Amino acid sequence: MKTFSFLDTIDRQLDWQRDLYRHFHQFPELSLQEHRTAERIEAELGGLGLESLRIGGTGVVTVLENGPGPTVLARADIDALPVTEDTGLDYASTVDGVMHACGHDMHLVALLGAIRLLSEHREAWSGTYIALFQPAEENAAGAQAMLDDGLTSRVPRPDVALAQHVMPAEAGTIGTAPGPVLSAGDSLKITVHGRGAHGSMPHTAVDPVVLAASIVLRLQTIVSRETEPGQFAVVTVGASNAGTKSNIIPDRAELLLNLRTYDPALRAQVIASIERIVRGECAAAGAPREPEFEYYDQFPLTSNDVGAHRTVTKAFTDHFAPGQVFEAVPATASEDFSRIPDAFGIPYAYWFVGSVAPETFRAAVEAGTVSSAIPANHSPFFAPALDPTLEIATRAHVVAACAYLRP
Amino acid sequence: MKTFSFLDTIDRQLDWQRDLYRHFHQFPELSLQEHRTAERIEAELGGLGLESLRIGGTGVVTVLENGPGPTVLARADIDALPVTEDTGLDYASTVDGVMHACGHDMHLVALLGAIRLLSEHREAWSGTYIALFQPAEENAAGAQAMLDDGLTSRVPRPDVALAQHVMPAEAGTIGTAPGPVLSAGDSLKITVHGRGAHGSMPHTAVDPVVLAASIVLRLQTIVSRETEPGQFAVVTVGASNAGTKSNIIPDRAELLLNLRTYDPALRAQVIASIERIVRGECAAAGAPREPEFEYYDQFPLTSNDVGAHRTVTKAFTDHFAPGQVFEAVPATASEDFSRIPDAFGIPYAYWFVGSVAPETFRAAVEAGTVSSAIPANHSPFFAPALDPTLEIATRAHVVAACAYLRP
């Protein structure tokens, strides 16, 4: 570890962080219900002598002003998932059917740790550090809630935004990449209308079951024929539902689609294709009413600024040991973090933090069972290795921020 | 009315029948729950000095032995439907959500009337008359329940079986036809298996939504290509359901099919085609498990014996006035009556009884609104004209039986 030697004082606070992590892991709260979580964050900030703002209901922000220099915004998400924990950990969730199965507890405690380090070592940096605890990432509602509650006018405008996420890679490593790192995700409910009838009288009906089937098959042609070969695009019909009885032709069918793209122009093209296909199929069927399109759970693209990526990655490789920083491949998951820098009109860097105990990970690599044997995010068995994940994630936040806040 | 002059005594009992009809209409009971209905039938039979048997839970049978001669079985169904009556009749259903919307109350009271006439005029016929009140026609369970409870060994073997059904034709008329008069109806639940995955990872899934869509489209080719043009066959997919979330590819899809045919060989052909198509599509999809086929609500074909049809129709045209007996066209509805004669291995005749007030019917014919303006069976507005429907239906049972039981 070559740079930012003040970070070695992290040893003094790691037990505090570990206790906090175990606490948050035991008391997870669902999206938009993170009341106790937010209160505890506020209490800890208060314990550090820091004031905080409530923004967006259960969002918490604290601003460390420390002389001239750039302004950096660091964000952690804080909500948990409707998953029943099955890890067997002694600090497993105590809340039935709710679990920090996506590691947001790790994110928030790492950010608390970074705040403490920066707060206690003001000589080591100069500028302004905004730490933001965001609710409701899982349903894509939290970043927007904070923006709707006036975030951009209630904190100084940052120059850059930073965020990180634990992933099933070897604990102790950090993955970065320029450009797209998480896909844009859109959900879409399509309702098509037919005309119901008794099952023995199809000629009096417009059969929405057949219509929906045609649509599902036709939608396949978007990826197979309309997007450029090799370009990333996913059009999944996750649900197709029509009718309840064998002998009643229903009067409508409902499709739930999920789209994933890395390119905004391609995303727009895919959406246009979906609507064109559905309208065309309804016309072919002689549908008595126009189809309805309802978009929901829309996650923006997470695409790292090339400059911010370079700055942060350089700081990581300077600080960490050889082999600790790797080039990440884009993940097909989605995030709402980018709404915040996009609202400010600023660049951002988003990176991954490995969370699997090294011996476990290496054994899985050798056995070729990384994807099958290691519980991924959202699994009831998801259990980050507290050490060294928590320390590395804390250091990463400080190192990335100080890449900008050097005195 | 030229024949069976003893039938003119029906005038003396019609008020009793009308009261019974209003009673049963007010107290409908669902399939297999016809307890009070069965008890009242037993009570009325007792009042006529007749003993009765309980067969199949809520089925009631009485046997009138009256000297040498053939044995005739006459059947009436007695169950009601889960429909909320909206007729506004002063004798409308008093049971919430249950209604005699298919006219079984008319059937059973006509049979009670026929029993009384035959019982009180034993000089007019010779042989054995078995009157059978069958539960649970609506879900195709009642005839089988009576057979499972030993019907064929508990009553004398009949030579012919008779049954009738009210329909939206002019009250006062009777429709008969040789051969198929009601279709065979089969319901079929098909479960196809894929492999679930996150919506962003289709390559790890076998998508059952796409598989089900392919099956639905392919099933259309049975009627369009595989059955003989002009032959009656219906293959309806009344329900197609898979998945609940946009971003989760489910692991199975469920289809509910309803089939209608008039020809047993064609029915077998259609069923074989369905299974062939579904298995082929599952193979094309690389489905990890075989599909499952579960048949239910299976109604047999109702196909009048040509001889029984001729005998009964001749008796009707001899007894009723010109124009009262018409040639019916086959209906696409289904019945379970034929299971009973089929179990005995005997011929049967099944006919329709018009139930719409003549002035109403004729006005609808003139306006071309018969199918749209006249409430059909299963409608909450279904309301047979008590007169003359009840009298004609009662006479029909006696006339048809006496065609065989002439002294």
Next chain:
Amino acid sequence: MKTFSFLDTIDRQLDWQRDLYRHFHQFPELSLQEHRTAERIEAELGGLGLESLRIGGTGVVTVLENGPGPTVLARADIDALPVTEDTGLDYASTVDGVMHACGHDMHLVALLGAIRLLSEHREAWSGTYIALFQPAEENAAGAQAMLDDGLTSRVPRPDVALAQHVMPAEAGTIGTAPGPVLSAGDSLKITVHGRGAHGSMPHTAVDPVVLAASIVLRLQTIVSRETEPGQFAVVTVGASNAGTKSNIIPDRAELLLNLRTYDPALRAQVIASIERIVRGECAAAGAPREPEFEYYDQFPLTSNDVGAHRTVTKAFTDHFAPGQVFEAVPATASEDFSRIPDAFGIPYAYWFVGSVAPETFRAAVEAGTVSSAIPANHSPFFAPALDPTLEIATRAHVVAACAYLRP
């Protein structure tokens, strides 16, 4: 044979008819090329002292005026097929690749025989008899050609029109039916437009191969879902062609459809459905140009007038022996005869004449091989039994005409 005893003089002319039949069978001519056939017909009519008209190129008409009374038009078609005869008959076709494989030679010689009988027995009837020899039935062009050439203004307006066709039933029998006896037949060429591209660049194309496939599958739903179950309708895509190379996405696809219906309203419905589906699918595909629809080989419905059917059938049953006249079932083949009575706005009767040697037919019935073992029309083995087919077909024309032309 009870009526029209003058017909017994047919014995005196049968050898003349047999020779003519063998002649025409040996020298068949394709549609619109029936020059020698027409000339020979004219010559024979001249030999009978009759004048004739040429209408529609190779169509021949003669008019027998014989006092007051109704006017009857009798039509025979005269063209042959591009089939290579394989019957081994000693009077087989001498023209390579052309054969009277549909029996039009029988039709025309029977009509010549009827003309001679009526011409020589003018005492037996009163009115006007128009005998019409029509070219080009096989490609649906001949009736229209005669109409286009002024038929309706060049002959007296008939009161009824008559025509017959040999079929693979027992020779000596005649089949009649009211209403539809031959289906309407329509051919339709559909061209759909995509945008071509190299096979490795589907994203720059609009793929017409996929579009055509969607259309073909969707067209199945017309018969399976949109026509009434049991109603006769056929929608066949006989040809679907697109592309010539594996690695070039073509810019269009071509579908050839054939439709069969018995009901004009249903025919119109099916055509509307086809166009709706094709347009909808092109819209779904984002096709750069509208599809094109080109109708060809359109055969009208042949549907006997109920009154004409009754009159003619009564005359047949009065004249022929019991069992010789049977009720025909509608055939799925098509004819252009009805264009002529439709142009005049008059009723018509069309019947079938059995042409299989009785012993052969009865053996096939017993063996259950009627459809497999007896060569049908258009087969290279099609060979009507000259006797008694020719006599019965001749008598049928006279009997049917005299049903109207009784003195």
Next chain:
Amino acid sequence: MKTFSFLDTIDRQLDWQRDLYRHFHQFPELSLQEHRTAERIEAELGGLGLESLRIGGTGVVTVLENGPGPTVLARADIDALPVTEDTGLDYASTVDGVMHACGHDMHLVALLGAIRLLSEHREAWSGTYIALFQPAEENAAGAQAMLDDGLTSRVPRPDVALAQHVMPAEAGTIGTAPGPVLSAGDSLKITVHGRGAHGSMPHTAVDPVVLAASIVLRLQTIVSRETEPGQFAVVTVGASNAGTKSNIIPDRAELLLNLRTYDPALRAQVIASIERIVRGECAAAGAPREPEFEYYDQFPLTSNDVGAHRTVTKAFTDHFAPGQVFEAVPATASEDFSRIPDAFGIPYAYWFVGSVAPETFRAAVEAGTVSSAIPANHSPFFAPALDPTLEIATRAHVVAACAYLRP
């Protein structure tokens, strides 16, 4: 130009090369018919005092042995295309319908030039240089023909193989990339069998038109659902043909597919999916015979060895000026070159040579019309800028070889 100064002597031989280029361009020959081309190559080699071998009919190989050191094989393809030239060049093709529209004339003359330079400057290198002129690249037959004719046992085993291709980039530039640079391409003819019938009798048929349509739609799911999102895979049905008449249901359908992949495992997966889908659909259709699969025009993957790429690219950047060497993106076209190094089991490097006059190219870049305005390979307007393309391509061959053959 910093390295290999002996290459400056190229000026002395460029006119000879230009004349040769114009000659070959004027006299193009189709695949496997390159007789005059091969003879002229042999003559030129003879003029340089070199012996040559005929391998694979019209393939020519010469081996320059020059002391100890590695062995390098350099390959040029020599066949032309069935394209009618429309360039208007004064040295345009004199052969009707045949044209060097893919630049193989450039490849072969550059290789002749390289041979002459190496032959005349033996002091500048040490080792063995094998120059191979391959026929029939366009139909993927030539490399295999040379291997079948014993290539691997008739020349020394090389240590590395080299090849290049002109492309529509700025003349004077060279593009290289590690790993896949050209896709694997496979063509596949699929024949599916139905049972023919008259169009009015679909129930006696197994309709191959409907079967082919189902297959086409189902094949779309390979790319849309079965390959990993973002992975390059193309499954194009370039031709789908069945039937010739509207009213005849044909007995078979034929599909021509083209596949493109960069990954051998993915290619195998796609082929397995195609066969699975086609077999499953045939089973669903009740096809009377198994489908047939016939693979043809199969091009292997061209994927540069990482080490060879690095060695060659380093030599290029050392020799050429800044900006002349760029990183190429993989092209979706295909080549059969790699069969040769694969048969030897040796690494290879394959690069692209720009061939568009710089001013033309830069104007097109500015106008955003590179893909639309510049004639690409296989176009009748394809016309490489002779200068400096020929010189650069010649130098490239020498530089790449000498990266291995340094003394």
